[in-house]
Amino acid sequence: MTQESAAIVQSTDAADVGDDLLNVVGLKKYFPIRRGFIRRSTSMVRAVDGLSFSVKSGETLGIVGESGCGKTTASRCIVRSLKPTEGQILFRTGTGDVVDLANLSQSQMRPLRRDIQFIFQDPYTSLNPRMTIFQIVAEPLIVNKVGNRSEQEDRVSSLLQRVGLAPEYMRRYPHAFSGGQRQRVGIARALALNPRLIVADEPVSALDVSVQAQVLNLMADLQQDLGLAYIFIAHDLRVVRHICHRVVVMYVGKVAEIGTPEDLFRDPKHPYTEALISSLPALKPSKGKRRTFSLSGEVPDPANPPSGCFFHPRCKYAVEQCRVEAPEVREIEPGRFTSCHRIEELELVGSAE
Amino acid sequence: MVKTNKAEGTIINADKQPDRKVLEIRDLYVEFSTPDGVVKAVDGVSFDVAEGKTVGIVGESGCGKSVLARSILQLIGRPGRIAGGEVLYHQRAEGEETATGTDILRLPPNGSEIRSIRGGGISMIFQEPMSAFSPVHTIGNQMVEALRLHKPISKVEANEQAVDWLQRVGMPNPSERIGSYPYELSGGQLQRAMIALALSTNPSLLIADEPTTGLDVTTQAQILDLLGSLQDEHGMAMIFITHDLGVIAEIADEVQVMYLGRVVEEASVVELFQSPQHPYTKALFTSMPGTSKIEGSRLPTIMGSVPEPHSRPAGCFFHPRCDSFMPGTCDRSEPELLIVNGQQKASCFLYTKGES
Numbered sequence: 001m002t003q004e005s006a007a008i009v010q011s012t013d014a015a016d017v018g019d020d021l022l023n024v025v026g027l028k029k030y031f032p033i034r035r036g037f038i039r040r041s042t043s044m045v046r047a048v049d050g051l052s053f054s055v056k057s058g059e060t061l062g063i064v065g066e067s068g069c070g071k072t073t074a075s076r077c078i079v080r081s082l083k084p085t086e087g088q089i090l091f092r093t094g095t096g097d098v099v100d101l102a103n104l105s106q107s108q109m110r111p112l113r114r115d116i117q118f119i120f121q122d123p124y125t126s127l128n129p130r131m132t133i134f135q136i137v138a139e140p141l142i143v144n145k146v147g148n149r150s151e152q153e154d155r156v157s158s159l160l161q162r163v164g165l166a167p168e169y170m171r172r173y174p175h176a177f178s179g180g181q182r183q184r185v186g187i188a189r190a191l192a193l194n195p196r197l198i199v200a201d202e203p204v205s206a207l208d209v210s211v212q213a214q215v216l217n218l219m220a221d222l223q224q225d226l227g228l229a230y231i232f233i234a235h236d237l238r239v240v241r242h243i244c245h246r247v248v249v250m251y252v253g254k255v256a257e258i259g260t261p262e263d264l265f266r267d268p269k270h271p272y273t274e275a276l277i278s279s280l281p282a283l284k285p286s287k288g289k290r291r292t293f294s295l296s297g298e299v300p301d302p303a304n305p306p307s308g309c310f311f312h313p314r315c316k317y318a319v320e321q322c323r324v325e326a327p328e329v330r331e332i333e334p335g336r337f338t339s340c341h342r343i344e345e346l347e348l349v350g351s352a353e
Numbered sequence: 354m355v356k357t358n359k360a361e362g363t364i365i366n367a368d369k370q371p372d373r374k375v376l377e378i379r380d381l382y383v384e385f386s387t388p389d390g391v392v393k394a395v396d397g398v399s400f401d402v403a404e405g406k407t408v409g410i411v412g413e414s415g416c417g418k419s420v421l422a423r424s425i426l427q428l429i430g431r432p433g434r435i436a437g438g439e440v441l442y443h444q445r446a447e448g449e450e451t452a453t454g455t456d457i458l459r460l461p462p463n464g465s466e467i468r469s470i471r472g473g474g475i476s477m478i479f480q481e482p483m484s485a486f487s488p489v490h491t492i493g494n495q496m497v498e499a500l501r502l503h504k505p506i507s508k509v510e511a512n513e514q515a516v517d518w519l520q521r522v523g524m525p526n527p528s529e530r531i532g533s534y535p536y537e538l539s540g541g542q543l544q545r546a547m548i549a550l551a552l553s554t555n556p557s558l559l560i561a562d563e564p565t566t567g568l569d570v571t572t573q574a575q576i577l578d579l580l581g582s583l584q585d586e587h588g589m590a591m592i593f594i595t596h597d598l599g600v601i602a603e604i605a606d607e608v609q610v611m612y613l614g615r616v617v618e619e620a621s622v623v624e625l626f627q628s629p630q631h632p633y634t635k636a637l638f639t640s641m642p643g644t645s646k647i648e649g650s651r652l653p654t655i656m657g658s659v660p661e662p663h664s665r666p667a668g669c670f671f672h673p674r675c676d677s678f679m680p681g682t683c684d685r686s687e688p689e690l691l692i693v694n695g696q697q698k699a700s701c702f703l704y705t706k707g708e709s
Contacts, residue, residue, distance in 0.1 A: 066569040066570075066571060067540070067569055178658045178659070179414075181658070208413035208414055208659070209413065209596065209637055209640050209641055210413060210636065210637065210654060210655035210659075211413075211658055212642075213640035213641075213642070213653070213654040213655075214654045216642065216652055217651045235570065236642075237570065238641070238642045238643035239642050242643065242652065243642075275571060276571065278574075279570040279571045279573065280599065281573075281574075281577070281597065281600050282599065282602055283602055283626075283641070284626055285602050285605075285622040285623050285625075287602075287605065287606060287622065294571070294575055294578055295574070295575070296523075296575070298539055298541060298542070298572075299569075
């Protein structure tokens with residue numbers, strides 16, 4: 001799978017990929033910082049710096065981290081609205097072939113776009129206010145020349161029903177809908193071409209709690225009925241815990257930890273995960289009680305990250321090794337990955353909640 | 354008072370009269386005239402805020418919580434209008450308190466009296482620090498301006514106090530940061546700067562409108578800890594507006610749950626989390642991920658969505674979405690906010706059936 005320009009890897013070679021739908025290997029995305037008159041590139045923002053994970057069919061993989069950790073950039077690389085600097089994005093197509101999305105041109109990518117769809121964060125800016133709901137949901141069908149007009153109408157009407165909206169709404173414009181309803185329209189649009197993977201970038205963070213629950217339930221139902229896989233990007237650990245099967249915790253473009261949400265909460269294997277959990281507001285009255293500890297400082301600038309482990313300036317367990325030596329991501333238990341040098345000697349505190 | 358050390362702080366708390374009120378809100382009504390009709394954004398809200406205590410106001414978007422906060426300082430622009438009620442402000446005086454306090458709503462909106470209260474006695478912090486600061490002035494200039502408006506001090510003194518406050522809110526390199534423009538700071542740093550700005554005049558009440566929404570959980574935890582410790586130190590009262598019940602649990606003493614302009618439940622934070630009474634409050638709790646007992650299952654939801662504010666349902670506003678809807682009662686008359694359990698109030702017919 002290392003031969004150049006081999007966009008399509010034959011299915012016989014796919015043993016490495018196992019039954020994964022998506023396998024991201026060493027993904028990097030650097031943005032140049034250009035300065036001066038001739039716009040010379042002086043340094044690089046390492047937004048995503050060697051990210052590896054896999055997504056199985058029908059699975060929800062969460063990506064969490066603070067703002068600036070590269071989670072959105074990683075998701076944009078997977079849907080190829082950005083071209084990765086380095087790395088492989090191996091995707092199993094409907095026919096069983098394994099394709100490296102990272103090296104495809106836009107025209108080679110086009111037929112695959114049906115399989116991978118995107119749900120956006122803000123339902124107020126992701127729908128064109130001058131298009132009707134029909135035009136919005138049918139756009140993927142029209143662009144891909146699927147069906148004639150009346151077939152498209154039938155499809156849109158069944159999609160709207162599928163996401164819990166009345167088909168009569170298709171003649172209306174987005175302004176007539178609430179935030180939760182708009183997010184449903186966004187989901188209907190993502191479903192139009194029967195995708196197998198949906199990348200959802202903070203799909204519920206702009207919604208009220210009561211509506212958030214409705215949308216999360218809808219996404220879970222769709223997954224069950226249609227066998228969808230999700231990459232679910234969020235900063236709300238409780239939402240992630242509820243909906244995800246596995247979670248990648250990112251810090252400044254790198255993996256801090258990978259595990260199931262139960263494992264992460266009960267027994268975190270990276271000090272950063274521990275800090276994230278302890279920062280969560282407890283769901284019981286706790287005024288005047290201090291939390292076990294809270295993280296100080298800020299996420300470092302990805303253009304100028306610290307030496308060694310990127311987390312060491314904020315880590316209370318940091319030792320000399322952490323300052324000097326950049327850690328590798330390693331598997332410490334089946335399915336549990338961490339990038340902490342000292343994890344074997346640390347006793348980290350999770351949440352019993 | 355500003356430089357209270359821990360020992361003195363406890364003395365101040367000890368000889369302070371219990372529950373001295375800083376603010377009393379009485380039957381506040383705020384209306385907006387829109388092409389779709391009159392929106393009663395705040396519809397008869399009353400509560401008190403006591404010194405050193407935090408009143409949390411929780412509700413979903415459109416429930417009127419931000420309008421309520423802004424109307425306290427008459428910061429409601431057209432087409433909005435304060436249609437009635439009183440907001441009595443008891444200035445923190447060295448001597449005895451006045452019997453009634455000043456009704457802020459009766460003060461001329463641009464007069465010198467209310468301008469000395471805004472940012473002086475009562476400060477406010479906002480959700481988006483990036484849009485609350487002027488982008489063309491440095492953080493320091495904006496702080497110095499505010500300090501000198503409320504205190505007779507020189508620029509040099511004001512600058513020193515500003516640096517001191519930035520230090521106190523945990524800003525790294527405060528003496529350098531004071532010359533920064535808002536765009537040069539991160540969201541968390543800017544929120545710290547806004548808290549420093551709001552607290553530098555030593556207000557007796559801080560109104561915080563979703564100050565941690567949109568920040569990362571780690572930064573949110575830092576800001577909540579900071580506000581809590583500053584409150585301990587200065588004994589200021591707080592009105593804290595949020596949609597996040599987790600945040601309420603961390604910071605509030607008393608809670609007002611709002612729905613479509615009205616308070617539907619009023620309780621101490623302990624009562625609210627132990628035994629929420631109003632069906633809406635109960636539903637808010639159960640629809641939060643992480644509260645339901647069975648993990649991985651479906652979340653209980655509230656059916657439908659918040660109605661349009663200009664066409665609120667008849668009777669109890671929550672009845673079309675309520676699990677305990679009683680036809681003939683809930684859609685006919687409006688429930689009153691009454692005591693249902695200890696000091697806990699709820700406006701729901703479930704607790705008044707059989708009576709009247």
